[in-house]
Amino acid sequence: MAISRQTRLYIVLGVAQVAALAVLAWFAERQVALGPTDKLGWRPFTWPLSTERAPAGHAYSGEDHDVYVWLTLNGLGSSGDCPKGIANDAALERAVDIRLLDPRFEPVGPGERLRVTDLVGWTRVYVHRRNNKSLRYGEAVAVSYKCDVISAIIDGDARDPAKRKTAHEFLESNTVQVWINKQLEGR
Structure with missing residues (x-):
């Protein structure tokens, strides 16, 4: 048939x-x-960075920026920075390697002190020239909680203070803070 x-x-x-x-x-x-997209439009996406050089964390995409956040437990224990936290460019460089995104990133200038919720740390803006000659800006952020380090890379136009502020507010949002608190539970 x-x-x-x-x-x-x-x-x-x-x-x-x-x-x-x-x-x-x-x-x-x-x-x-x-996870869900938060009310401000930040969408999670799969962790793209090498877990050999930084522990796996969470990655989010917003309107102007991508934000990569991870936690290094006892990240300050061996460097002697535990009592001081992240308080200068050298400590930031040890905590966050922005070259995970692109090895061509170079610092724009000196870093500065930063507060994320009630944690104090350090931030620094970086730049590199792409193959098409345009400039790409990023920002490294690290704050400490006791001897643990909360690190972030903000990939977007870090020259613009308003856009940087938006990314910093996202780091203070419930979306990120709930994840960090779950990672720190029992410590």
Whole structure:
């Protein structure tokens, strides 16, 4: 018994629909695992940085910036900075290697003191020239909680103080702070 052309077409369409639903279910499961987009529009995405040079953390994409946040437990214990925290450019360089994003990043100038919620740390702006000769700016941020270090890289136009402020406010938001507190539970 031969299958009609119309029946074969229905079978192909049915298989295509099942495949499309499977892909949609996989994508939905992945998005649920990453977490929801917050009310300000920051969307989580898969951690893209090397876990050999920095522990896995959370990555978020906003309107103007991508923000990568991670926690290094006892990150200051061996460097002698534990009592002082992150208080200068050298301590920031030890805590955050912005060259994880691109090895061509160089500091724009000296860093400055920064407060994220009730934690104090250090921040510094970096720049590199892309292959198309445009400039790319980023910012390294590190604050300490006891001897643990909360590090962030802000990838976007870090020259603009308003955009930097938006990224810093995101670091203080519930989205980031809840994740950090869960990581610090029991310490």
